[in-house]
Every structure is written in structure tokens, then in C-alpha cells.
Amino acid sequence: MFTPEIIDRFNKISTPFYYYDLNILENNLKLLSDCLTKSNKVHFSVKSNSNSNILTLIKSYGLGIDAVSSNEIKHCKALGFNSKDIVFAGVGKSDKEIEYGIINNIAYFNVESFQELEVVARISKRLSKKTKVSIRINPNIKSDTHKKIQTGSSDDKFGIDINDISLIPKFNKLENIKITGIHFHIGSQLINLNPFHELCEISNSVLKYLNDNGLKINNINVGGGLGIDYENPENNLLSNFKNFISLFNNKINLERSQSIHFELGRSIVGQCGFLISKILYSKKSYGRNFLILDSGMNNLIRPALYDSRHKISNITSKHTNYSKYDVVGPICESSDTFATDYRLIKSDRGDLIVIHSCGAYGESMSSNYNLRDNINSYFSDTI
Secondary structure, three states, X not given: OOOHXXXXXXXXXXXXXXXXXXXXXXXXXXXXXXXXOOOEEEEEEHHHOOOHHHHHHHHOOOOEEEEOOHHHHHHHXXXXXXXXXXXXXXXXXXXXXXXXXXXXXXXEEEEOOHHHHHHHHHHHHHOOOOEEEEEEEEOOOOOOOOHHHEOOOOOOOOOEEHHHHHHHHHHOOOOOEEEEEEEOOOEOOEOOOHHHHHHHHHHHHHHHHHHHOOOOOOEEEOOOOEOOOOOOHHHOXXXXXXXXXXXXXXXXXXXXXXXXXXXXXXXXXXXXXXXXXXXXXXXXXXXXXXXXXXXXXXXXXXXXXXOOOOOEEEOOOOOOXXXXXXXXXXXXXXXXXXXXXXXXXXXXXXXXXXXXOOOOOOXXXXXXXXHOOOOOEEEOOOO
């Protein structure tokens, strides 16, 4: 994957930095496009990666945007995304953000509570606008993922209680709003597709109930959540779009005028991004071997936040034997640890380390903690 030529170029760049292989990204975008039907629409989850170059390439494939803040909307509009292709989601939109979305004529809001629905209606009335909304429903589905990225169970803050769907037709009578869709999202990094089968059954039941009670739904937003292979990424650079998309197309009972919307992020960009670091120090302490990198949880917080595991490679070692290491960063937190007891080729100070699968929730979740500088991003077509 990393040729001598690329490694030579890496050695000339100050570490740490993000590196994006745009061929991997394009291959996933092409595969995704091939899996979609005329009744499908994908909105890219911009929170997973807001890099302008990445978004520009995504835009060229006709994807819309799933935004969770007005700043994300502004950012994507500045890159040329059409407002009518932008969906505004998120459990805590401020009045100011709601007003911005309405004024800019976004496609629709994913509304997460009846109180939010009333706020959208009130602001729409003040602005003399008729606003389209989709109601996010919490289906109470337990998903096989880390608790902190599970989003569709009764313990989670998202959406309305599914037992309250009888109230939805009543709220459609509010002035200045039009309920055009329903929305679900059950969690992230899901490899096992079984929970999505259950989601389809629930979706069909909700659609039938609403239709029987006089509310015609145009779009069913099933969220995203499709996972990627973090353990063996080099052999699984393409996401399982075919089975994921076809599952919903085959299981949801669509009428001719209805469409299925997806909000995908990680499965589009996750595999194409890498965090390139350098070993500052290696040391042995209490029988443990430590590799201290110049990148830390401020550049990739997922291991500290979600106990996530990424593949780690040393791409410049001159050795052939292997050892086990705790791979850690420079931040003054014990949680600044990328991996423990990780089998890696013998590594020395100055070696280049690659942390794989950082295209999603790497750069977008980075910070200046410890007042560390933001790091640069480089791309395979220009490096």
C-alpha cells in the first residue's frame, strides 16, 4: 500500500499529518453509486469528515449532506452543495440554527422531539415559510456496537419514543410545517446487519400506522451505521454497500412516490484516511515496551473515547523480528493510548508509524488539547 516512493515523500513532511488515499475513496463512492436505485438518496454525514477536498470529491458523485450544526451547513454551501440536498439533523438545534436552516431552504429537518417541532413551526411562521420536517423515532433496538455510539435504544437521547407515534398526525396540523418523512438511526460501526432487518419491520409498521391515520410519508430516512473493518483494513478497503442498501430496498414496503434516504459517513471515508506519525521515544518500564509517538488523542481520539482499535504499521523499520508494544501519544493523559500489547515489527526512534482507517472521526474530532497545533492533511493526488 505504501510504496518506497510514497514513503520517501512522507519522510520529507513534518509529522504528524493526515494522509488521504483518494483512489480508495473513489472506489467506495463508485461502488455506492452502483448500489443505489432511483428511489434512493444518500446524504453524507459531514461530521465524520469535513475536509474540503474530501467533500468536493463526494459532491462530484451527487451525494447530499447530513449536517448536525448550522456551521456544517455553511461550510458545505460554501463548497457548492445545494441547500435542497442538505438535511439538518441533531438532537439540540438552537433557535438561531433552526432559523438559518429555514432561511436557506434546506431539504428538511430531522426533528428529535415534539417540542422541537413546535419551535420549528413557530420560527417558520415568523419567517412566513412552510418547512418540511422528518420525525426521528427511537425504535428501541439494541445494536452490537460500543455503548457510546449506540443511538437507537431506550437509554439513548435521540428521537421520540416509538410509543408516542400516535401523536405525530396531530402535530402535522401545526401551521407552517409539513411532516414529509420519518427518520431512524440505531448506531454506528455495525458489521452485523441483523438489527437493520428489525428496523425495516418497525419502519413498515410505523408507515402503515401513519398512512392509516391520514399522514402520507414521502421519505424514509433509515440513517447509516454501516461499519468497516478496522482489524484487517488493507484486505477490506470497500464497504458492504451492496448488502446494506439492498436489504432496505427489499424489506421496506415502498409506494411508488416514496424514497429511502441514507446518512452514510464512516463507510464512505473511513478506509481512505491514515494518521502518519513518528516515534519520538521507545522505552521499557516495568516490563512493558512503550513507543511514544508525536501524534496523540488530540489527532485521533477514538481509542481514548470508544476503546476503538486501529491497525498500526511501522513502514520504515529495518528489522525483521517482532515485539509487543504499548503505542502511546505525547498528551498528558493516561488515556492517550492507541494500543496496548500490540504486535509490531521492532521499532526505533524516528521510524514512521501509520495508523490505518482514520478517514472518519479522525480529523473532524481533532482538537488543540495541550495547546498543540492543528496538523496538515495531504492527498494521494498531490503529495
